[in-house]
Amino acid sequence: MKSIALLLLFHVTGTILYGQQLTWKISPQADTKAHAADIATAGFNDNDWVPGIVPGTVFYAYVKAGKESDPDYAENIYKVDKAKYNRPFWYRTEFAAPRLKNNQRLWLKFNGINKYATIYLNGKLLGSLHGHMQRGIYDVTDLLKSKNAIGVLIAPPKWDPDHDHPLANWESPTYICSGSWDWMPAVPGLNSGITDTVALTVSGPVTISDPWVRAVMPDTNSATLHIAAQLTNSSPVAISGKLKAVITPGNITISSTPVTLAPGTHQEISLPQQLLQHPHLWWPNGYGDQFLYSCKLSFETATTVTQNFGVRKVSSDTTALNGPMRLYINNVPILVKGGNWGMSDYMLKVRDKDYEPRIRMHQDMHFNMIRNWTGEVTDNAFYEYCDKYGIMVWDDFWLNNIGGIDSLQMFSDNVVEKLKKLRNHPSIVIWCGANEGTPGSNAHGDISNAITTAIKQYDADDKLYLPRSNASVDNPNFSIHGSSKVLSGSGIWANVAPKVYFTDPHNGYLFSNNSWGMRSELGTATFVNVESFKKFMPKEFWVAPTPEAVNSKDNMWARHFFCTDFGLGGGADPVKYINDINQQYGPSLSLEDFCKKAQLLNLETMKAMFEGWNDHM
Structure with missing residues (x-):
């Protein structure tokens, strides 16, 4: 058995000054003739810009502003002019400068933008980001005015005329199914925008970031804690001190050796290892409690960082x-x-x-x-x-x-x-x-x-x-078929007789017989209830689906991925699903009748999936 252990922490907290309270507006770059420095200057006229949603996407902001019809309904999303959104957009906002105490610093933090971004403050270029997970963390203290403006020029995936290629995998890292998958339509703009949080935070001259706490556990009776964090000194003078961690319950204090941070530098600091006897453990649902400890990290002149962690x-x-x-x-x-x-x-x-x-x-x-x-x-x-x-x-x-x-x-x-x-x-x-x-x-x-x-x-x-x-x-x-069966495959994605899940869950991808065990995908068509159905389908389709109706790539059923074409949900075999409902529970006389019977088949199939696997474990 390969054993690995960890103690993990989450929910890093700090002094968030603004965060989502910033009010953003957006506009296509092509419609905005001004220079970047002007857009990122307080007082710039953005009266005709659209209210932005942060975190969020350009397209959803236009939907919320009433500029596009409900994309969930009928075939509205297919009627959108995608060229309107598959292009660069400006985001901008303004904020008043906070009153900072001596030696305090103000940081502008972006936690993720899809997919390319160039960031400005008060007419000055701060930096650029690429990829939807990359962070941008900027000390903006020396650029502050009484009234301040942020401008962010974002470009979507595939904004590269020299490369005409699919979204997956070429544009990774991004939300690769945004260009359509066999269960969702292409999203205009490919989900581009400021897709994660933005915050203005206040710190002392030193900041604590990227804390990392893990445990080495020979067994569950003890855990050796390994704690590290990055310290950054943003001041013009050297600062000395000790990184300290206080863990509760237990009031366990751990301190580093003395550290001196040169001006404008950062260091990764590791604390001495700490033995935790008989720790409270974090368990998956159904196996025990999800116990969480608390850890407070501090350093001279730094804002304290508090986080929770679980041991398992x-x-x-x-x-x-x-x-x-x-x-x-x-x-x-x-x-x-x-x-x-x-x-x-x-x-x-x-x-x-x-x-x-x-x-x-x-x-x-x-x-x-x-x-x-x-x-x-x-x-x-x-x-x-x-x-x-x-x-x-x-x-x-x-x-x-x-x-x-x-x-x-x-x-x-x-x-x-x-x-x-x-x-x-x-x-x-x-x-x-x-x-x-x-x-x-x-x-x-x-x-x-x-x-x-x-x-x-x-x-x-x-x-x-x-x-x-x-x-x-x-x-x-x-x-x-190979030298190992670490995983048992993926699929099937269509409903089958319950006994199949107990006897032979193979599928057409050459998976071997009797292939139970850890499997990442197994599923079935799953028709919604009638209340949900009526929210996204026009009234003329409020009828029970038929095999003939779903055997089309161009009608409303196909638009909502209940279709025999593999790229439009055909992997779930909707014809078999419809026939099985009508054969097992009687012909459906109405949409309401079909939806009610579909829930019975959904339950029967889902139960068999899990019970069949459990039977072979």
Whole structure:
């Protein structure tokens, strides 16, 4: 058994002065003739600009402003002029300067922009970002005026006339399904915008950032804590002191040796190791409590940083089940149950507390894992609620099974940022290189090496790493025939007779017979209830679907991915789904009748999936 352990922290808190209270406006660059320096100057006339949503996307801001019809309804999203949004946009906002005390600094912090950004303050260039995970952290103290303006010029993915290529994987790192997948339409603007938080924070001359706390656990009776953080001295003089951590409960104080920070420098400081006897453990849902400790980090003249963390040990083997991987938390084998999240929302409009009921519903259903498919969810709130409710996260990087990437450097920079931002969440138990293939189709190529090297340096192998989501690295594509059965494949995605899940869950991708065990994808068509259906389908379609109706690439059923074409939901075999409902429960006489019977088939199929797997564990 390969054992790995970690103690993870989350929810770094600081003195947030503004954050989401900033009022943003947006406008296409092509419609704005002014120079960047003028746009990023207080008093610039933006009266005819559209209110922005931060965090959010350009397209969703226009939807909220009433400039576009409801994209969820009918075929509205297909009627949008995509060229209107697949181009650069300006974001701008103004703020009054806070009253700073002696030696205090003001920081402007961007946590993520999709996909390229050039950032200005008061007419001055601050810097640029590339990739949707990269952060921009700027000391703006010396640029402040009584009234200040921020200007951000963002460009979407594929904004490169010299490269006419698909979004996946060439434009990674980005939200690769924004260009359409077999379950969602293309989003105008490809979900470009300031897609994560922006904050103005006040600090002392020294700042504490990127804290990293992990544990080495030979067993669950003790944990050796490893704590590190970066210290930055923004002042013109050297500053000396000790980095201190106070852990509660227990009131455990850990201090570094004396440190001297030269002016304008930063250092990574590691604290002495600390033995924690009989720690309270963090458990997945259904296996115990999600206990969280508190850690306070401090340094002379620095703003104190407080965070919570959970202690738990992750391990796995491929012997207990004679092939497929078995996951252990705190040395206890876990029957992994849950679902894939392709996105939180296809327009990225789920934010902050919106995640709470969604994650809590997983807990209520006795699930214990969510797979963050191709890393499409990037919000910290998602991980915080998974920490709280005991939902483990299988976290992919931004790669599908085939295709290279346009910039290895950009990809590598964003891998590092993802690890630094998210490594401290106890819910994350698996990093995965790519969906249904290895990164760059080579488990030892440049893209794979960029991921594994970064994990080793910035996460210390504290989680499992799977290069491929459905099989071993030496298996042929879409097949588990090979030297190992670490994972049992992916699919099927159409409903089948319940007995199939108990007897032979193979599918048309050459997966071997009797292939139970850890599997990242298994699903079925799942028709919604009638109340939901009527919110997005026009009244003339309020009828029970027929096999003939879904056998079209051009009608309203296809627009909402209930269609026999594989690129429009055909992998879920809607004809079989319709026929099985009518054969098992009688012909549907109305939409209401079909929706009611669909819930019965949904339940029967979903129960069989989990019970069939449980029967072979």
